[in-house]
Amino acid sequence: MKKLLQTTGITLALCLGCTLATQAQSKTKPATKKAPSAKAQEAPKQQELTDMSQMKTYYMALLKKGPYQPTDTAEVNTIQRGHMAHIRKMAAEGKLVMAGPFLDNGELRGIFIFDVATLEEAKALTEADPAVKAGKLIMELHPWMSQRGTTLP
Structure with missing residues (x-):
């Protein structure tokens, strides 16, 4: 029994010594980084391709x-009634994703975000708006990209 206790004590002392030595080395020596494998280097590129496939062009x-x-x-x-009716019609047709006014009463009055095939189609829809026809609003159109399915909370 005495021999077993001595062996166990020595084993515990060795384990404690190895643990302390390992901790001391990790504090004094900076860890060296392994070069990323070819597979790991491809992962961000693959993620980038996947992300772009989730993108869609809209027209703002x-x-x-x-x-x-x-x-x-x-x-x-x-x-204003004609403007709002036009907005509801475009939304019901699935061509207008989002619309709304800016609240600061500045030169920029609002936005339309269209889900249509071309800039020309977005232009025609905007030009058909009664407020644009009357000259109360003018438009500036831009292609705009966002992630598919993005919604506001």
Whole structure:
């Protein structure tokens, strides 16, 4: 029994000594990094390709304050009702993904984000808006890319 306790004590002392030595080495020597394998180097590239395949081109219309700003309340209301009806129609057809006004009353008045095949189609939809037709709004169109299926909370 005495011999077993001595052997166990020596074994524990050796294990403790090895653990302390290993900890001391890891504190004094900087860890060396292995060069990434070819497979690991391909992973970011593959991820990048996957991410791009999840991207889709939309068309964004920036709606700006136009040259004609009616002062007659009835006319303003008529143009606004037509504008909102046009927005609802485009949304119901699945062509308008998102729309909304800017709230700071600046030159930039709102946006349309279209899910259509071409810039020309987005232009035609924007030009058909009663507020654009009246000159109350003017548009600036840009192709815009976003991840498919992205939604706002």
